[in-house]
Amino acid sequence: MHIIDRRLNPGGKSLENRQRFLRRAKSLVQGAVKKTSQERDIKDVLEGGEVTIPLDGMHEPRFRREGGTRDMVLPGNKKFIEGDYLQRSGQGSAKDSGPGEGDSEDAFRFVLSRDEFVDLFLDDLELPDLAKRKIAQTESEGIQRAGYTTSGSPANISVSRTVRLALARRIALKRPRKEELEELEAAIAASTDEDERAELLAQLATLKAKSKRIPFIDPLDIRYRRFEMVPKPVAQAVMFCLMDVSGSMSEHMKDLAKRFYMLLYVFLKRRYKHVEIVFIRHTDRAEEVDEQTFFYGPASGGTLVSSALQAMHEIVRERFNPSDWNIYAAQASDGDNSYSDGELTGMLLTEKILPVCQFFAYLEVGESGGSAFDLSDSSLWTLYERLRNSGAPLSMRKVSERSEIFPVFHDLFQRREATQEKAAP
Amino acid sequence: MTERLFEGADWDFRTLQRITDACEEVALKDLGLDVYPNQIEVITAEQMLDAYSSVGMPLFYKHWSFGKHFAYHEASYRKGLMGLAYEIVINSSPCISYLMEENTATMQTLVIAHAAFGHNHFFKNNYLFKQWTDAEGILDYLDFAKNYVMQCEERYGRVEVERTLDAAHALMSHGIDRYPGKKKLDLREEEKRAGRRRQHEEEVFNDLWRTVPKGASKTRSAISLERRRKLLGLPQENLLYFLEKSAPRLAPWQRELLRIVRHIAQYFYPQSQTKVMNEGTATYVHYRIMTKLHQQGRITDGNFLEFLGSHTNVVFQPEFDDQRFSGFNPYALGFAVMQDIERIVTNPADEDREWFPDIAGKNDVMGVLRDVWANYRDESFIAQFLSPKLMRHFRMFHLHDDPEERAGIRVDAIHDERGFRRVRRELARQHDVGYIDANIEVVDVDLAGDRRLILHHRVIKGSQLNETDAKRVLQHLADLWTYDVALIEVDANDKVLREYVVSPRPIPAAVA
Numbered sequence: 001m002h003i004i005d006r007r008l009n010p011g012g013k014s015l016e017n018r019q020r021f022l023r024r025a026k027s028l029v030q031g032a033v034k035k036t037s038q039e040r041d042i043k044d045v046l047e048g049g050e051v052t053i054p055l056d057g058m059h060e061p062r063f064r065r066e067g068g069t070r071d072m073v074l075p076g077n078k079k080f081i082e083g084d085y086l087q088r089s090g091q092g093s094a095k096d097s098g099p100g101e102g103d104s105e106d107a108f109r110f111v112l113s114r115d116e117f118v119d120l121f122l123d124d125l126e127l128p129d130l131a132k133r134k135i136a137q138t139e140s141e142g143i144q145r146a147g148y149t150t151s152g153s154p155a156n157i158s159v160s161r162t163v164r165l166a167l168a169r170r171i172a173l174k175r176p177r178k179e180e181l182e183e184l185e186a187a188i189a190a191s192t193d194e195d196e197r198a199e200l201l202a203q204l205a206t207l208k209a210k211s212k213r214i215p216f217i218d219p220l221d222i223r224y225r226r227f228e229m230v231p232k233p234v235a236q237a238v239m240f241c242l243m244d245v246s247g248s249m250s251e252h253m254k255d256l257a258k259r260f261y262m263l264l265y266v267f268l269k270r271r272y273k274h275v276e277i278v279f280i281r282h283t284d285r286a287e288e289v290d291e292q293t294f295f296y297g298p299a300s301g302g303t304l305v306s307s308a309l310q311a312m313h314e315i316v317r318e319r320f321n322p323s324d325w326n327i328y329a330a331q332a333s334d335g336d337n338s339y340s341d342g343e344l345t346g347m348l349l350t351e352k353i354l355p356v357c358q359f360f361a362y363l364e365v366g367e368s369g370g371s372a373f374d375l376s377d378s379s380l381w382t383l384y385e386r387l388r389n390s391g392a393p394l395s396m397r398k399v400s401e402r403s404e405i406f407p408v409f410h411d412l413f414q415r416r417e418a419t420q421e422k423a424a425p
Numbered sequence: 426m427t428e429r430l431f432e433g434a435d436w437d438f439r440t441l442q443r444i445t446d447a448c449e450e451v452a453l454k455d456l457g458l459d460v461y462p463n464q465i466e467v468i469t470a471e472q473m474l475d476a477y478s479s480v481g482m483p484l485f486y487k488h489w490s491f492g493k494h495f496a497y498h499e500a501s502y503r504k505g506l507m508g509l510a511y512e513i514v515i516n517s518s519p520c521i522s523y524l525m526e527e528n529t530a531t532m533q534t535l536v537i538a539h540a541a542f543g544h545n546h547f548f549k550n551n552y553l554f555k556q557w558t559d560a561e562g563i564l565d566y567l568d569f570a571k572n573y574v575m576q577c578e579e580r581y582g583r584v585e586v587e588r589t590l591d592a593a594h595a596l597m598s599h600g601i602d603r604y605p606g607k608k609k610l611d612l613r614e615e616e617k618r619a620g621r622r623r624q625h626e627e628e629v630f631n632d633l634w635r636t637v638p639k640g641a642s643k644t645r646s647a648i649s650l651e652r653r654r655k656l657l658g659l660p661q662e663n664l665l666y667f668l669e670k671s672a673p674r675l676a677p678w679q680r681e682l683l684r685i686v687r688h689i690a691q692y693f694y695p696q697s698q699t700k701v702m703n704e705g706t707a708t709y710v711h712y713r714i715m716t717k718l719h720q721q722g723r724i725t726d727g728n729f730l731e732f733l734g735s736h737t738n739v740v741f742q743p744e745f746d747d748q749r750f751s752g753f754n755p756y757a758l759g760f761a762v763m764q765d766i767e768r769i770v771t772n773p774a775d776e777d778r779e780w781f782p783d784i785a786g787k788n789d790v791m792g793v794l795r796d797v798w799a800n801y802r803d804e805s806f807i808a809q810f811l812s813p814k815l816m817r818h819f820r821m822f823h824l825h826d827d828p829e830e831r832a833g834i835r836v837d838a839i840h841d842e843r844g845f846r847r848v849r850r851e852l853a854r855q856h857d858v859g860y861i862d863a864n865i866e867v868v869d870v871d872l873a874g875d876r877r878l879i880l881h882h883r884v885i886k887g888s889q890l891n892e893t894d895a896k897r898v899l900q901h902l903a904d905l906w907t908y909d910v911a912l913i914e915v916d917a918n919d920k921v922l923r924e925y926v927v928s929p930r931p932i933p934a935a936v937a
Contacts (some may be wrong), residue, residue: 002464002519003441006472007526013475014495020587021492058493061595061897063863068888070826073852075753076744077822077839085833086824109500 021058022116028053029110033120034410050109051117122267144230152224166221175214176207237326238276239268240312243294244333246283246303253365257332258295259405260363264330267413276325278315282308284338288315305337305380306344313352322356329353330361335378346383354392361412366400430723434529441465441524444534445541447723451714452542457791458710460545461560462519465537467526474499476513476523483521484567486574486685488590511735514540516548516696518560531728535735538714543707550799551702553695562612563692569616570685577678589679592901593665593686598862600665600687601694615688619681654869660881662866664902665690673876674907683905698858701803705759708740709794712760742819753852758819762806765815766794776813804860808853816840816848823851828887863890865912876908877926884916895925903929 022029032051080086112120148161184204191197241261245254268275279294280286283301286308312329320327337345354360362384377385381396388394397408430447431440445465452458468476476483478495485491511532515521522540524533548554559566578586593600654660661667665687669680696703715736719729742757743749766784769777770793773785784793801809823838838844838851854860864883871877882890895912903910907929914922 003438003445004464004466005438006466006468006523009468009472013472014478014492016487017478017489017492018495019492020487020489021496024489025493059897060490060591061894061901062598063865063882063898064891064894065863065888066891067828068884069828069886070888071823071837071851071854071886072826073753073821073823073848073855074745074750075742075819075821076746076750077820080822080836080839082836082839082841082844084836086836087833110496111500111503 022120025053025058026120028058029112030120032110033112033117034406050111052109118266118270122270142230143227146226146228148223149226150223152226156224156227158223158225161223162217162221165223166217169218169221170214170216173214174210175216176211181207181211237268237328238278238320239264240278240280240315240327240329241294242308242312242329242331242333243279243281244283244303244305244308244331244336245281245300246336247300248303248336249334249365250367252368253334256365256399256402256405257363259402260332260399260409261295261330263405263409267409276320278312280308280311280315282311286311303336303338304341305333306341306348309345309348309353313348316356327357328359328361329357330363332363332365333380334366335364335380337379337383339379342379342383345380346387349387350392354387354394357393360392360394362394362396363408364396364398366398368400428723429725430534430718431530431728432725434531436530436533438467440530441467441533441537444530445537447718448534448538448542448714451717452538452546452710455717455791456542456710456713457795458542458546459550460520460542461517461549463541463545464519464521465541466521466523468523469526473513473523473525474502482515482567484564484571486567486571486590488574488594489587490591490594512536512540514544515563516544516554516558516560516692517563518549520545520548520560529731531724531731532735534718534724534728535711535715535732538711539707542714543710544703546710547699547703547706547798550795551695551699551802552800553698553802557695558692559612562615566612566616566688569619570689573619573681573685577682581676581678586682588904589682590686592905593683595898595901596664596668597686597690599865600663600683600690602663602666602691603694603859612688619684657867657870659870660866660868662864663687664865664867664880667867668902668905671870672906675905679905694858695802698802698804698856701753701755701759701762701856702798702801702806703759704755705761705763706798708736708756708760709763712736744820758807761815761818762810762812763794763797765812766790766797766810769812774814780812781810803856804853804858807856808849811849811852813840813845816845821848821852823848860885878902878906878908878910880910880912882912882914884914884922887916889914889922896927899925899927900930903927 029051032053036051148158181204184200184207188197188200188204191200241264243254243257243261249257265277268277277291279289279291281289281294281297282304284304284307285301286304288311289297308331316322316327349360362380364378364381381398384394384396388396395412397412399405399408430443436444445463449463452460474495477498478491511525511528513523520541522537522545524536528536548558548560554560574586574590657671658667665683668675669683669687672680675683715724715729715732718724719726724732740754740757740760742754743751767790769781769785770787770790773781778785787793797806797810817840819840821840822836823844824834825837826834838847840848864885865880866883867878868881869879871879890912899910899912909929910927912925912927914924916922
């Protein structure tokens with residue numbers, strides 16, 4: 001007779017089977033994920049959650065019989081006698097199906113974890129022209145603290161840890177403290193009685209002996225700092241997020257842009273071991289800001305798109321050598337630009353930015369409803385369109401509703417047929 | 426007065442030990458049960474869900490369909506559509522019972538009495554289990570199967586293995602030897618032999634297929650139909666066995682996979698034939714044990730009431746016009762018949778003496794029940810022991826539904842003198858697996874010609890195969906056979922009702 005507590009055994013034994021199922025049902029689940037994600041907020045998407053998939057796509061066939069004459073014995077007869085006839089459609093037709101029938105054909109809700117959800121969502125997306133630049137995928141070794149050890153080089157002695165251990169040992173072994181000895185010596189000096197003096201002297205001798213036996217610092221106490229070599233991934237990609245925060249951008253437009261960047265952020269995090277993100281916001285002047293400020297900081301003013309491009313150009317020159325980095329940029333704007341700035345913007349783009357970029361995405365955000373939005377192309381849009389027509393690696397989309405963010409994002413980053421054979425990281 | 430086993434709802438492992446000891450005392454001394462050693466394992470709800478999806482076994486090979494079931498169970502559990510079983514018990518030696526940690530002390534007592542003694546006794550003593558399953562070897566065999574499947578995946582690729590297993594699963598219900606005569610499985614030995622057999626098969630050419638004609642036309646007649654059938658062991662209803670032995674182009678590892686699926690199907694075969702008896706036995710045993718513990722004062726009145734609540738739920742039988750009705754509840758039916766046997770043995774009416782002369786008034790309840798548990802399966806159990814009193818109690822009636830009959834569904838028999846035997850026979854028939862599963866067998870292989878495999882489905886009562894499913898299963902079958910497969914549905918007069926012919930899908934690349 002054994003009683004065993006298995007509760008601490010790892011659960012999730014089915015995880016592997018579940019993953020197999022997911023792989024198998026991938027296209028079904030993926031479709032469901034897409035559908036679900038259009039209806040949801042980005043935050044919710046990142047939480048993962050339920051998707052509904054049809055089960056019959058995953059049907060496991062068996063030889064089943066159906067039809068023919070049927071006999072059945074049922075409980076609960078109230079009024080029937082032999083030879084009665086029951087109406088087929090009515091009550092008592094007892095439409096019970098055979099075992100294994102009808103119980104699993106419906107769609108059912110499948111709960112995806114956050115990771116599964118995002119993975120499936122991003123599965124057929126990729127950054128365009130990923131392999132164009134030769135990125136040495138080497139990893140450099142980095143050094144990282146890894147606790148303490150009892151042996152090592154003197155340079156690595158950790159004084160504080162050593163002293164702490166020594167103190168603990170001294171307390172544990174009751175090594176006499178200096179004050180105790182001094183007290184005793186003072187008592188001896190002050191003592192007049194010979195017997196007492198002798199006794200105190202003996203005590204002092206014992207204590208001194210004890211002090212000698214228990215050293216202040218013992219070799220046992222010494223600790224060395226330990227270091228570990230860890231591989232550090234070489235940064236492989238940098239994404240510039242350029243956002244127009246000028247007065248003409250309404251809250252709704254900013255919200256759309258933010259959503260787009262959040263999605264981009266998640267996407268990049270998935271694709272790269274290490275991804276740098278540079279946030280640049282601009283009005284009539286541009287500044288590099290941290291994430292918090294970028295998304296939540298208030299700013300307002302006129303519009304000079306070239307300022308942001310100029311800032312990006314400078315940052316690239318300083319920190320991101322195009323031969324080592326995949327450089328991407330995503331710009332969100334309402335399309336308004338100073339009339340005089342168009343030429344400079346076009347020049348910066350064609351001469352400085354686009355040549356070093358793998359991909360440049362332009363997202364034009366509009367007011368909800370978007371009626372005015374459709375009227376005429378904005379100055380930026382016209383400019384970018386001209387550039388694209390001349391063959392620049394540039395994608396542009398217009399968005400005016402939240403629900404459009406996902407499809408547009410998907411559209412922009414969909415795996416391109418032409419680049420398919422290029423290896424993804 | 427004896428000491429209480431526990432107070433309130435809480436339990437710890439010492440309580441479980443006391444409970445088990447107390448149950449064991451009643452089970453062995455009072456009921457005279459004979460059980461495998463018990464192993465009781467406490468698990469969480471999540472682990473219970475895990476166990477569900479791999480047909481209740483603690484270890485199983487990996488396959489997507491178990492993931493599907495897991496997802497399905499999990500979804501309905503979360504939605505609250507389904508409660509979790511209180512226990513899972515495994516026919517192995519030692520007999521493993523899983524208890525959920527959420528159960529109250531009373532529930533744990535009920536579950537231990539039910540699973541660790543009721544089911545356990547049934548597994549060890551029923552003739553079908555004795556004949557077809559190997560309680561000592563099953564866990565080792567499953568372990569072997571799991572590793573073997575894993576190795577195959579490494580060696581031949583997951584897609585290939587999945588393809589073979591999918592096909593095998595589709596044929597699983599036709600991978601069973603229904604009739605005894607073969608020797609009982611020894612799964613440990615099976616596992617050892619698997620390795621040797623693979624080696625052997627890799628070396629030896631399958632003789633059966635060396636039928637290439639040497640002299641011009643002699644062979645076609647030389648292998649007479651009779652001889653051919655004999656060589657192939659035809660007719661053969663165990664499709665998996667047939668494929669394993671005779672499919673011409675399967676790789677040795679594929680044959681081994683078919684074999685594994687077949688053994689597992691065979692292992693579960695007795696369970697499908699004894700649902701009513703198995704659950705009836707366990708329910709009867711837990712009822713007796715709990716009652717006894719209450720009489721002894723080892724559990725309080727409150728605990729006993731809690732137990733009665735659960736027990737009543739378990740043996741509840743909705744009537745046919747009830748929303749909740751979904752056929753006969755095996756717990757209710759099995760328990761009722763067994764209690765009825767107890768009544769007939771101790772306190773029979775005249776009617777019972779007439780119907781059950783062998784056991785009426787025999788007074789040895791446990792002796793009779795142990796004999797019943799050992800020697801019957803659902804079909805014979807109902808055919809033998811369902812009494813008129815019970816048929817009246819359940820108000821059973823027999824419906825005959827002939828689609829041709831315009832007037833509707835005929836009430837063929839009810840619970841009266843004229844109907845008792847007919848109702849009982851019909852209910853027994855509904856529990857006969859041999860009757861429930863489609864009767865499909867391999868009847869011939871066109872050896873000299875295109876090697877087409879010919880199967881017959883013997884149609885009973887006009888009930889034909891579901892077309893979509895049949896085609897899909899046959900596709901799997903053809904893929905394994907690698908030549909055309911024909912399935913002919915014939916009625917009792919050999920009239921052909923429908924014929925399916927399926928060609929194998931091209932194999933992507935020859936597998937070693």
